[in-house]
Amino acid sequence: MRKLQADNFRYPFQECDTPFQYAYRQMGRDDLADQHTYTIMAEQGRLDSFNQFMTGKYCKTRSESDRIKSLGYDLEAVLNERNPELVTMVDIGGSRGELLLDLKTTFPQLTRAELVVQEYNPDINDIPELTLMSWDYKAENSPQPIQGALIYHLSHVLHNLSDNEAVRLLQKVADAMESQSRLLIHEVVRTALTASLHCVMSVLFGGRERIRDDWHRLASEAGLKVTFEAYPSFGDGLIEMRRV
Numbered sequence: 304m305r306k307l308q309a310d311n312f313r314y315p316f317q318e319c320d321t322p323f324q325y326a327y328r329q330m331g332r333d334d335l336a337d338q339h340t341y342t343i344m345a346e347q348g349r350l351d352s353f354n355q356f357m358t359g360k361y362c363k364t365r366s367e368s369d370r371i372k373s374l375g376y377d378l379e380a381v382l383n384e385r386n387p388e389l390v391t392m393v394d395i396g397g398s399r400g401e402l403l404l405d406l407k408t409t410f411p412q413l414t415r416a417e418l419v420v421q422e423y424n425p426d427i428n429d430i431p432e433l434t435l436m437s438w439d440y441k442a443e444n445s446p447q448p449i450q451g452a453l454i455y456h457l458s459h460v461l462h463n464l465s466d467n468e469a470v471r472l473l474q475k476v477a478d479a480m481e482s483q484s485r486l487l488i489h490e491v492v493r494t495a496l497t498a499s500l501h502c503v504m505s506v507l508f509g510g511r512e513r514i515r516d517d518w519h520r521l522a523s524e525a526g527l528k529v530t531f532e533a534y535p536s537f538g539d540g541l542i543e544m545r546r547v
Contacts, residue, residue, distance in 0.1 A: 305322070305325065305329075306321070306322035306325040306326075307322075309325065315465060315466065315505065315509065315511065316465070316505060316506075316509040317465050317467070317509045318339060318340075318464065318465055318468060318508055318509040318510070319337060319338065319339050319509075320509070321340070321505070321506055321507060321508065321509050322506045323340050323343075323506060323507050324336050324337065324338070324340075327343070339508075340507045340508055351426070354398075354424065354426065357398065366405055366408065366409060367402055367405040367406050367409075368405070368406055368408075368409035368410070370538070370539065371541060374533035374535065374540075374541045375531075375533055376531055376533065376541055376543070378406075379410075381453065381454065381485060382410060382413075382453075384453065384483060385417070385453050386453075387414065387417060389417075389451065389452070389453070390416070390417055390418075390419055390449050390451075390452040390453075391413055391417035391418065391452065391453045391454065392406070392413070392417065392418050392419070392452065392453065392454045392455075392456060393419045393420075393421060393449050393452045393454070393455045393456065394418075394419070394420050394421065394456040394458065395421045395438070395440065395447075395455060395456065395457050395460060395472075395476070396421065396422065396423075396440075396457070396458075396460040397420040397421065397422060397456065397458070398420075398422060398424070398427070399420075399427060399430060400418075400420045400430040400432075400433045400435075402456060402458050402489075403418045403420060403433055403456075404430075404432065404433065407432060407433075415432055415433060415434055416434060418432075418433045418434060419433070419434045419435075419436055419449060419452075420433050420434070420435050420436070421436050421437070421438040421440075421448075421449075422435065422436075422437065422438075423437060423438065423439045423440075425437075436448065436449075440472050440475060441468075445475075446475055446478060446479065447475045447476055447478065447479035448479075449479060450479045450481070451479070451480070451481040451483075451484060452479070452480075452484060453483060453484060453485065454484070454485050454486075454487055455476050455479075455480070455484065455485070455486045455487070456486075456487050456489065457472075457476075457486065457487070457488045457489070458488075458489040458490075458539075459489065459490060459539075460472075461473075461488060461490060461510075461513075461521075462490055462491075462500075462504050462510050462511060462512055462513070463504060463508045463510045464508070464509075464510050465508075465509040465510060465511075466511075466517075466521065468509075469521055470521055470524045470525050473486075473521060473522070473524075473525035473527060473544075474525045474526065476525075477525050477526045477527050477546060480545070480546050481546075482546065484545065484546065485530075485543050485544070485545055486527065486543065486544040486545070487541065487542070487543055488518070488541070488542040488543075488544065489539045489540075489541060490512065490513065490539060490540055490542070491512055491538070491539055491540065492512065492513075492514060492534045492535070492536075492540045493511070493512035493513055493514050493517075494536065496536070496537065497512050500512060514534070515532060515534060518532065518542050522544050525544075526546065526547055527544040527545065527546060527547060528544065528545060528546075528547050529542060529543070529544055530543050530544065530545045531543035
């Protein structure tokens with residue numbers, strides 16, 4: 304609230320100008336007040352424990368393939384279009400590859416070369432059964448390095464980003480997509496049940512949980528269109544985007 308009052312209730316927040324940075328500035332920590340929340344965590348020696356906490360990201364009660372199928376999305380039909388000589392799935396910001404490893408148990412025909420995790424965490428050196436690639440999607444002049452993959456995944460990544468930053472990332476993915484490519488976004492829906500999570504994303508990162516209208520607007524700004532969407536009352540939703 305003090306941050307909102309100081310800025311005449313300017314909202315939404317931007318990623319390095321949230322109540323988190325404002326609090327450090329009020330404490331006289333100008334060395335931290337202009338840095339991203341993750342950078343502040345790293346400088347204070349707290350990022351490793353946070354990364355450990357986020358391993359697996361969220362408690363899952365069923366497999367990814369079962370969850371996706373229950374939402375009405377036919378992932379198997381999409382995979383029937385795959386070319387085994389090309390990359391089939393890219394999980395952007397995929398941590399230790401939990402999502403792709405889970406999907407590989409259902410689709411064991413997918414090879415290591417077809418499954419790529421893109422991560423910017425230097426502590427992750429290797430992921431058995433998956434191909435690991437470093438990509439800093441925030442860096443300027445850093446396009447998506449894998450062109451024409453069948454499926455790009457963004458799982459609990461975009462809710463960390465402001466709308467402006469989310470569009471920048473979506474545009475980089477869109478530029479790499481071909482006509483057959485899909486982008487699958489796995490995020491919870493903003494509801495009364497997820498209000499506290501929405502607040503955390505906003506206060507720490509300038510991010511947000513989103514609803515249907517938000518996804519259609521972001522897709523349009525990035526040169527994409529929503530071609531499938533499912534917003535359950537509980538758990539992760541699923542949004543498919545393809546190039547216009």
